[in-house]
Amino acid sequence: MARTINSGRTRDGWLFVAPAFVLLAVFLAFPVLMALWVSVSDWRGVGSPFSGDVGFVGAENYSNILTGGSLQQRDFGTAMRNNVYYVLFVVPIQTALALALAVLVHHRALKGRGFFRTAFYFPSVTSAVAITVLWLFLFNSSGAVNAALGWVGIDGPNWFGDARGIFHTALGAVGVDAPAALTEHRMLGISWWEWLAGPSFAMSAFILLAVFTTSGTFMLLFIAALNNIGEEVDEAGMVDGAGAWQRFWHLTLPMLRPTVFTVLTLGLIGTWQVFDQIYTGTQGGPAKTTLTPAYLSFQASFNSQRWGEGAAIAFILFAIIVLLTLFQRWALREKS
Amino acid sequence: MTARRPAWWLYVVLVLLAVLYILPFLIDVATSFKTEPEAASNPISLIPQTFTTAAYERLFTEVAFPTWFKNSVVVTLFVTAGRVFFDSLAGYALARIPFRGRGLMFAILVAIMAVPNVVLLIPKFLVINQLGIYNSYAGLIVPLLVDAAGIFIMKNFFESIPVAVEEQARIDGAGTFRMFWSIVLPMARPALVTIVILSFQGSWNELSHFIVAANDPELTNLTKGVAQLASNQLGQGTKYPLKLAAAAVMTIPVAIVFLVFQKRIMNTSGGAVKG
Missing domain, CATH: 1.10.3720.10 (MetI-like)
Incomplete structure (x- = not known):
């Protein structure tokens, strides 16, 4: 009995936080990771940064800014x-x-x-x-x-x-x-x-x-x-x-x-x-x-x-x- | 022991400082009722020689001010409603419902609060674009529907009120959501008012998100429209009375909210320092 109440509480808890955390994940956490990828890629703003013709360039973007x-x-x-x-x-x-x-x-x-x-x-x-x-x-x-x-x-x-x-x-x-x-x-x-x-x-x-x-x-x-x-x-x-x-x-x-x-x-x-x-x-x-x-x-x-x-x-x-x-x-x- | 009466010089200093803080706004309003030549030749006087409302009429004819205003109202209403609901829902769970994963959720929340807004410009654009909501009201509104700081405020509030009422309701067999909706939320009115004020002010004054979420003129809001007007992206000329009229009108709603909720804003703003 106690167990079912507690699992119900866990379900309620997740249901309550889900909308907020899904929104924060989609519009804050995920974008940061996506931008991290863009910062080490040669994406030029056309198409998706995840498409096949976008290449990994390592620290090139960083070194362009910091050196040379x-x-x-x-x-x-x-x-x-x-x-x-x-x-x-x-x-x-x-x-x-x-x-x-x-x-x-x-x-x-x-x-x-x-x-x-x-x-x-x-x-x-x-x-x-x-x-x-x-x-x-x-x-x-x-x-x-x-x-x-x-x-x-x-x-x-x-x-x-x-x-x-x-x-x-x-x-x-x-x-x-x-x-x-x-x-x-x-x-x-x-x-x-x-x-x-x-x-x-x-x-x-x-x-x-x-x-x-x-x-x-x-x-x-x-x-x-x-x-x-x-x-x-x-x-x-x-x-x-x-x-x-x-x-x-x-x-x-x-x-x-x-x-x-x-x-x-x-x-x-x-x-x-x-x-x-x-x-x-x-x-x-x-x-x-x-x-x-x-x-x-x-x-x-x-x-x-x-x-x-x-x-x-x-x-x-x-x-x-x-x-x-x-x-x-x-x-x-x-x-x- | 009674406090001594403040020295006369304290009043002199304070009045001079207050004039410095208020005068720019008075000059703004005064200049918006001047003609363009007078705004240039006499930039400091508070009484227009030829009083004219031409600048305000041009807000309707020369620029799409009504559209900007409407968009700001729509976005602010949805964002404020969303934040009140989602922030309090999540804040309540984090404060009151002992569920597995709660500690982790809270840690994520604190981490998210540390991410500065300007760092998110490019990321936000990327994801809005990827989701196909660029140039739509969804793109303007949905990313702003929740704010980590608001969840934090609600969580702190729920932790400060006694649990006895909720326990009674639980014994009476109320479900968690029903209890939250009809018992907890009404008790949370002071905190909700804080969320309303902060959300209103935050989304009304927000600029960078709207720059990266749309470029359709029909979806321009007040901050973006007035910023583009100021930087002459919308045609040449100084147009100071027009620009200052726009700045004055966009300030009126926040000024009203500020004056109505003055006490509460000044007591809670410690948690919402803007950069």
């Missing part, structure tokens, strides 16, 4: 450089801003707390497409941002049309221009000097966009953490006569460390996936300075019909993100 000085390698190197700068700027700025916003709106007796939270969080719920459209307008050469810069006497750049790297521009202003030692050596097909360009003005506008849309989300994580800490610690510090800044630096911040860490790694993972903004805004331009691995993978496959290389880029990106995720798990385990 080909155009594909230079594009991949450029995309990596662009995304590295995007990560280096977005992650620290969004984390610091989110923390600052959370601390500011956390004040218990603050009037209009709800209003401020709503204002800061609203950009996070809107679509990347709508915000990018808005950004294209705000940052056009005669747009609102440059109009505002003009009030303080700054002649703003044509942001989304300006391929100059901000580090190159700053170095150029003090008279440094492409030293031979840096232009001779290459990494992933582009010279060290190119690696040091910094984000272009176009990419800088995307960096500001990312900060605008994610700081509110991460602010909520910090607010939740601040609520968990409670006010007692802060009040104890106040009794001891510590100033507001000292209390924040020596009492609050150490207790927020796990959340800071979570926000940093979520940011690291998220910033490697930037696609929607690039597709809507610049398609990788100007001069490929907003190309990202995610967009390059799409472009190589859907526009250039180099499906093997596109899939290979996607898996390299996947590997980067998995490593960052594992790093997060490992580091959080150390803490607890």
Whole structure:
């Protein structure tokens, strides 16, 4: 009797999870395996990748991207450089801003707390497409941002049309221009000097966009953490006569460390996936300075019909993100 | 001990920041009611000198905005309904039904959640193409019908409610599905509302899936249509008022959902951070 009940439970269990898992298997697990095959094949986008005339080419697609000085390698190197700068700027700025916003709106007796939270969080719920459209307008050469810069006497750049790297521009202003030692050596097909360009003005506008849309989300994580800490610690510090800044630096911040860490790694993972903004805004331009691995993978496959290389880029990106995720798990385990 | 009143400078800082966060949206709406020359010559003013609804009229005549809007509504409705049903069904089984293979299923679920969306662009296209549902509503909707994160949320919720009611129903002889449908689901309303909000927001704002699932203009949704409009794939010219009107209209539904469910969204969004 007990046995039949249990086997009935197993049947019910499988029936309940079946629809969801069949869908996830067909549209997530199976496609990943299929793309893995495409990344080691010479499929050109015609017919089924499983048909007889599609051949196995080993690691050729991967080596085309990673070695050899080909155009594909230079594009991949450029995309990596662009995304590295995007990560280096977005992650620290969004984390610091989110923390600052959370601390500011956390004040218990603050009037209009709800209003401020709503204002800061609203950009996070809107679509990347709508915000990018808005950004294209705000940052056009005669747009609102440059109009505002003009009030303080700054002649703003044509942001989304300006391929100059901000580090190159700053170095150029003090008279440094492409030293031979840096232009001779290459990494992933582009010279060290190119690696040091910094984000272009176009990419800088995307960096500001990312900060605008994610700081509110991460602010909520910090607010939740601040609520968990409670006010007692802060009040104890106040009794001891510590100033507001000292209390924040020596009492609050150490207790927020796990959340800071979570926000940093979520940011690291998220910033490697930037696609929607690039597709809507610049398609990788100007001069490929907003190309990202995610967009390059799409472009190589859907526009250039180099499906093997596109899939290979996607898996390299996947590997980067998995490593960052594992790093997060490992580091959080150390803490607890 | 009562909290001290915040210093005046805190309000100054917060108001300035709030203006920075809100102003772009106000400029969006204001510019959508301007003429094209005025949008270019005076990009920052919030009050149009010549108020015109021409941009909104052009949404109907110049681009297929109504079609995009309709497709977004259709897809969002089906996806949201599908996720509410399938996510809660699977989440319930994983939380409550002790069946063989449950641990494995859960491990697969966690692994799937770690796969980033942008990595799936090519794979999704390949399988949609292979199944012959490219350029169909099925291709737009079916791959989005289930999401691993939603199953996870439902599983956590079911684990947090007491089992006593279900045990009573089992003694009364109710079958598993009947019990799930008429007893468990009604109790799960708060979690279901969370799934509805996340699914609505997720599928309304989704772009990459629709790019790879269809290229038929009749199946274009809002995000794809507006993205193509923005990148001038649909003709030349700046057309800022038109583009900003499109961006404003596509934001209205998420803004309404956000304002209605504000409290709940702000309390649950920790589990749904977007990249």
